[in-house]
Amino acid sequence: MKRHIDKPYKINLKVYISIGLMSEVALFVSVFYNDFMGSKISDIVKNMSIGCLASVIVALIIEIGNNKERNMNANTVYDLVYDELKNQILFYISTWAHLCSIAFPKLECSQERHTWSEWYEITKINFIESDDSTQVELMSLFKSELSLNIDGIEKAILKIEDQQYILEIDILLNNELKNIIRNLKDDFSDIKFTLTIQKDKEAFWRLFDNIKLGLETHIDHWSDIRFYNYYMIKPYELCNREEMIKAIKKSNQVNR
Known part of the structure; x- marks a missing residue:
């Protein structure tokens, strides 16, 4: 059955996508402009970009798990609060x-x-x-x-x-x-x-x-x-x- 308010907690994917894209851009720049930037600087930027991208993926996976649990709890509370009224109306x-x-x-x-x-x-x-x-x-x-x-x-x-x-x-x-x-x-x-x-x-x-x-x-x-x-x-x-x-x-x- 439907809920008027179902799974109220949403993941802000725009934040994760934005950080991920910036990390990919930095990684792209460090690889293709290696000579211009210098190998040491390029390696630093490359490592930071890869680390940042990996952190975003891990953080997103954790957030998805936490969000799922919060929505399950929210739906349980919603049912507890509104079921009595729905049953009485029926x-x-x-x-x-x-x-x-x-x-x-x-x-x-x-x-x-x-x-x-x-x-x-x-x-x-x-x-x-x-x-x-x-x-x-x-x-x-x-x-x-x-x-x-x-x-x-x-x-x-x-x-x-x-x-x-x-x-x-x-x-x-x-x-x-x-x-x-x-x-x-x-x-x-x-x-x-x-x-x-x-x-x-x-x-x-x-x-x-x-x-x-x-x-x-x-x-x-x-x-x-x-x-x-x-x-x-x-x-x-x-x-x-x-x-x-x-x-x-x-x-x-x-x-x-």
């Missing part, structure tokens, strides 16, 4: 599949697979087609189920915000990712507000339509979870490796 979008199966058993959709936005639309349509008394019961069900992991999402975001300055120093949080996290925080704050305050059914779905569009966009902006918008979810099945691989491939094709 749990939230999967909830729409579970809700549809629980709320409308007559649909017999427990074995079907759809994207989370498709499950949302199926749930919304069947809710609207239900009678008033059923709608009242469903609203209570929706609010209780959707509220379950909002606290978890907020805690995961707070954890990231608490480590913001350390993450920035370690090049694991840039302005782009910071904006994505902030937008996701706003999305789920709106969801929490709607679940807590909104009692009118029409206003509930009108607000959720806007939230869904915003959440789809912000998920698409985060490379790590972009495939969530293409992941075919089955009720009561949070993760399916095969379907995730298909979603990642489709996401890569669409966003190529």
